[in-house]
Amino acid sequence: MEREPFQFYTRFNLSELTGLKASTAGELLALLREVPGACMYHHTHRFLQQHLFVSPEPPNDFAYWVREALGEDELAEQLASVNIIDYPTIRAVRERFIFLLEDYLGRNPAARERACRGGEEFQVIKSVSFIVPTGIFARTLAEFTAALAAVSLPVIYFHMFEARLRLEKGNNDFSNWLADSLGQTEAAEKIARIDPYTFTLDGLRAAILQIIQKTTAR
Amino acid sequence: MAHLTEYVPIVGQAVIDDLRRLGERLDGKAVQNVNSTAVGGGVAEILNRMVPLLQELGVRAGWDVIKGGEQFFGVTKKFHNALHGRAEVITRDDFDIFLDTGRKNNAALNIYGDVVFIHDPQPIMLVEKKQSNKWIWRCHVDVSHPDDGVWQFLMGFIRRYDGCVFSSPSFSRPLPIRQFLITPSIDPLSDKNRELPEETVERMIRQHGLVRDKPIITQISRFDRLKDPLGVLKVYQLVKKHIDCQLILAGGTAADDPEGLEVLAEVREQAGKDPDIHILLLPQDDLLINALQRASDVIMQKSLKEGFGLTVSEALWKGKPVVASAVGGIPLQITHKYSGLLCHSIEGAAFAVKQLLNSPAYAQQLGKNGREHVRNNFLLTRHVRDYLLLFLSMYYENDVVRL
Numbered sequence: 001m002e003r004e005p006f007q008f009y010t011r012f013n014l015s016e017l018t019g020l021k022a023s024t025a026g027e028l029l030a031l032l033r034e035v036p037g038a039c040m041y042h043h044t045h046r047f048l049q050q051h052l053f054v055s056p057e058p059p060n061d062f063a064y065w066v067r068e069a070l071g072e073d074e075l076a077e078q079l080a081s082v083n084i085i086d087y088p089t090i091r092a093v094r095e096r097f098i099f100l101l102e103d104y105l106g107r108n109p110a111a112r113e114r115a116c117r118g119g120e121e122f123q124v125i126k127s128v129s130f131i132v133p134t135g136i137f138a139r140t141l142a143e144f145t146a147a148l149a150a151v152s153l154p155v156i157y158f159h160m161f162e163a164r165l166r167l168e169k170g171n172n173d174f175s176n177w178l179a180d181s182l183g184q185t186e187a188a189e190k191i192a193r194i195d196p197y198t199f200t201l202d203g204l205r206a207a208i209l210q211i212i213q214k215t216t217a218r
Numbered sequence: 219m220a221h222l223t224e225y226v227p228i229v230g231q232a233v234i235d236d237l238r239r240l241g242e243r244l245d246g247k248a249v250q251n252v253n254s255t256a257v258g259g260g261v262a263e264i265l266n267r268m269v270p271l272l273q274e275l276g277v278r279a280g281w282d283v284i285k286g287g288e289q290f291f292g293v294t295k296k297f298h299n300a301l302h303g304r305a306e307v308i309t310r311d312d313f314d315i316f317l318d319t320g321r322k323n324n325a326a327l328n329i330y331g332d333v334v335f336i337h338d339p340q341p342i343m344l345v346e347k348k349q350s351n352k353w354i355w356r357c358h359v360d361v362s363h364p365d366d367g368v369w370q371f372l373m374g375f376i377r378r379y380d381g382c383v384f385s386s387p388s389f390s391r392p393l394p395i396r397q398f399l400i401t402p403s404i405d406p407l408s409d410k411n412r413e414l415p416e417e418t419v420e421r422m423i424r425q426h427g428l429v430r431d432k433p434i435i436t437q438i439s440r441f442d443r444l445k446d447p448l449g450v451l452k453v454y455q456l457v458k459k460h461i462d463c464q465l466i467l468a469g470g471t472a473a474d475d476p477e478g479l480e481v482l483a484e485v486r487e488q489a490g491k492d493p494d495i496h497i498l499l500l501p502q503d504d505l506l507i508n509a510l511q512r513a514s515d516v517i518m519q520k521s522l523k524e525g526f527g528l529t530v531s532e533a534l535w536k537g538k539p540v541v542a543s544a545v546g547g548i549p550l551q552i553t554h555k556y557s558g559l560l561c562h563s564i565e566g567a568a569f570a571v572k573q574l575l576n577s578p579a580y581a582q583q584l585g586k587n588g589r590e591h592v593r594n595n596f597l598l599t600r601h602v603r604d605y606l607l608l609f610l611s612m613y614y615e616n617d618v619v620r621l
Contacts, residue, residue: 012236015400016398016611017387038617119362125399128611128619130607152235
């Protein structure tokens, strides 16, 4: 049977403003219930994208704002520890943030109305993604690893983060292809177990290549 | 002007390849930029660099400048101040002058763009010529707290655009059209930002009577009240009590800013005869600005309001420690205590400057972090990419677009 080649895509982000903003944790909770999924995606991935070359610690915007603008350290810690990799869809991510805010505000009703300083409101932004084929294909493991070592970081970002969560494929593209087209199930599973949110993209690339090298050398 | 390949050593080949991919997707569309001045100010500076690069990427990019007399620019300066939230008396006559000049420009200017990209309020009325093409209004001004009268007047035009662009999320509000966040950028290859040999820096500053015999604090800005040059003088005076230093206030005035000379006179009067205060009214001399920034020990941007405050990115790109007000787009460029120091007052700014002058290792680390942040987020190549995506977005409505 002809193997399906792996096609490498890259992606670009354009930030679309909504004009919506929150001054209190209560207002943030109300916004989280109604904003489009593209906003949830933006605020859980923006910091990662802006700092992906230097920082392996991507706090989400909600946690950052709650700490810096509202001074709610406990809530901020809970929001920062949401492990995005544990959730298969943006819908599920949204539900988790809503649950944490409801729970905290239920226990700390005074925090619901505590406002930030003027000018420090949480501004809701939407992420518009443009997905573009790079024209690079791989049919064999050797071609795949050679391409993976050379492609730009937004390519890695797309296949590891965006494809899994935003396009709701359930898993990252690399694991899907390695298992389905090459039968490399061990490598596929190990790559799927990585928490990509704790790596820089260069570090993530190196980790994937290392897994492939180790599992296929046996 | 620099070619795309010249940016490869700074941003990498992959970034340039990505721009070419996006340029191809625009399929030779004509993008017509319109603003109100060909020289002076950040908008003209960006367009001077942007238009040739878009052309190199296959976009038929053009740039037109509207005409306006002293009266018109006097009114648009008032609009500018009012949009920044400053109290201004704006009369019915002022609106009439704006509308009258707008009508004349509408009659005189040929519209040829598939995408018409209007910069700032001065040419906003051109949207009356809108047909089936796409129109985008680019607002470079801090409109977080605009005067309602002026904003409502402009809204009559804004609502007719297909989209608008702001430099900071805080400028956004619910609008009936799509709105995008695109931060401006600096060009690392321009005379203002390119690397300069130390001997060139030394020679250039000496030509202006400056000697590096004591620490230099510098603010590079137009002489404009919103840049708070008088506040910078007070900061310097507070620092000077404890550290023997000198101050450079350098800048020009834009063709569309009649208030500049008035502010300059006030600054000169306030400075008195202190020989360590150097006030330089510069014609457009980017190389000298570059040298002044590189010769400085601390760079300030103590604006009261900012559209974005590109001088911050310029200084950070040169690895300089910056003390700047937390207004407009400045907090996007500086993360407090990571890539610079943010302040909210004259006293706070003075404390921050003293801290940096007394702790050179800390100052150096802030500058180093700032340079990397600018490399990733505020260079011209990222700006070109965002504009290409913006033009493409006019033809798609989804949140995920497959090109």
